[in-house]
Amino acid sequence: MTDYYTHDITMYPFSVIFRGGGYNWPFKIRLLFAIRKALGGHRSVSYAQAFPKELYPIKIEDLPPTLQLEFQKRINEAERFGFEKVVLHKSDTIGCQLRYLCILVNRERDTLWNISFIHATLGSKSKSVWAAGLRTDLKDGTILLTCEELTIPKYLIKPNHKIEILSKGATVDSILRHHQNRLCMIPRDQLSIIPKEDILGFLLNRSQIDFRDFLASGVFRIITDQEVDKLKKVRFDFE
Numbered sequence: 094m095t096d097y098y099t100h101d102i103t104m105y106p107f108s109v110i111f112r113g114g115g116y117n118w119p120f121k122i123r124l125l126f127a128i129r130k131a132l133g134g135h136r137s138v139s140y141a142q143a144f145p146k147e148l149y150p151i152k153i154e155d156l157p158p159t160l161q162l163e164f165q166k167r168i169n170e171a172e173r174f175g176f177e178k179v180v181l182h183k184s185d186t187i188g189c190q191l192r193y194l195c196i197l198v199n200r201e202r203d204t205l206w207n208i209s210f211i212h213a214t215l216g217s218k219s220k221s222v223w224a225a226g227l228r229t230d231l232k233d234g235t236i237l238l239t240c241e242e243l244t245i246p247k248y249l250i251k252p253n254h255k256i257e258i259l260s261k262g263a264t265v266d267s268i269l270r271h272h273q274n275r276l277c278m279i280p281r282d283q284l285s286i287i288p289k290e291d292i293l294g295f296l297l298n299r300s301q302i303d304f305r306d307f308l309a310s311g312v313f314r315i316i317t318d319q320e321v322d323k324l325k326k327v328r329f330d331f332e
Contacts, residue, residue, distance in 0.1 A: 095143045095144075095146075095185070095321075096143065096144055096315050097141035097142065097143050097187060097315070097316050097320075097321055097324070098141055098142060098143075098144070098307075098308065098313045098314065098315055098316065099138045099139075099140065099141040099142070099313065099314060099316055100312055100313055101135050101138075101312065101313065101314045102126050102312075103126060103129055103130040103135050105126075105130075105312055107127055107130065135314065138188065138316050138320050138323075138324065139188050139189045139190075139213075139214070139324075140186055140187065140188035140189050140190035140213060140324065141186065141187055141188055141316050141320070141321070141324055142184060142185065142186045142187075142190075142192070143185040143186075143187075144301070144304055145184075145185070145297060145300045145301055145304055147297060148180060148182045148293055148296065148297050148300075149182050149183050149184075149185065150180050150181065150182050150293075151181055151182060151183055151193075152181070153165055153181065156181075156193065160193070160210060163210075163223075164181070164193070164195060164208065164210070167195070167208045167223075167225065168181075168195060168197070168208065170265045171197045171206045171208070171265060172197070173265075174265060174266070174269055175199055175200050176197035176198065176199050176206045177197060177198055177199075177200075178195065178196075178197050179196045179197060179198050179205075179292055179293070179296065180195070180196050180293060180296065181193070181194070181195040181196075182194055182195075182196075187321065187324040187325050187327070188324035188327050189213055189214040189327060190211065190212070190213040190214075191210075191211070191212045191213075192209065192210070192211050192212075193209065193210045194207060194208070194209045194210075195207070195208040195209075196208075196296060198287050198292070202286050202287040202288075202289070203229055203276070203281075203284040203285070203286055203287065204227055204228065204229045204272065204276075205227070205228045205229075205287065206225070206226075206227055207224075207225065207226055207227075207228060208223075208224075208225050209223070209224045209225070210222070210223055210224075211224075224240065224241070225240065225241055225265070225268070226238055226239055226240025226241065226268065227239045227240070227268060227269065227272040229272070229276060229284060229285075230284075230285040230299075231279065231283050231284060231285060232283055232284070232285055233283070234253050235253050235255060236251075236253055236254050236255065237255050237272070237275055237276070238254060238255065238256045238257070239256075239257050239258075239259070239268055239271050239272035239275065240256070240257075240258055240259070240268070241258070241259050241260070241261060241262065241263040241268060242258055242259065242260055242261035242262075242263070251306055257271065257275065259271060
């Protein structure tokens with residue numbers, strides 16, 4: 094059976110919970126989570142994601158109709174600056190979350206352009222988030238990320254992550270130019286080159302490494318078989 098993981102606030106240390114978890118929670122919420130943690134309980138799970146054992150490529154036409162035009166527009170923008178689409182895929186999530194990701198590579202094969210869309214529901218509230226950014230890996234393990242404004246939980250930021258966040262609504266041109274300026278300061282022989290052969294295998298391996306980093310943060314937990322069965326019964330879609 095596939096293992097699924099969820100972000101669980103009760104996995105935070107008490108000190109982090111009482112500091113608001115990085116989200117500026119009201120004191121009542123902090124106290125509620127602290128009590129639940131003290132009693133050995135967990136946050137009620139609304140979604141979970143499987144460890145990536147494979148990629149699930151899809152076509153633009155497979156997306157919900159309201160997403161097709163927006164994804165195509167964003168892909169066209171990246172291609173205009175010399176990026177080539179590698180894969181559009183859907184993450185293996187269950188419950189009240191959908192996640193789509195398109196990955197493109199530049200001509201020099203040292204940078205990936207990531208376009209992601211996440212739609213989630215918690216209780217009566219729904220939220221959709223688009224995110225776009227560039228990623229370049231160095232041979233020493235450093236990861237350079239340049240993206241438009243978004244909230245990145247501190248537990249997902251590792252010492253080897255060098256992130257620069259531009260203002261919300263930053264154009265493809267400005268994000269790319271900013272990232273290229275960063276790369277100009279680094280000798281090319283220090284950059285990790287993305288292979289042409291078996292690039293999907295390469296991306297899957299990188300995705301697995303990233304997921305293990307998420308798990309190492311200590312704020313994700315594997316959900317029970319009963320929780321998996323419950324979430325798989327949820328009929329959730331963007332439309």
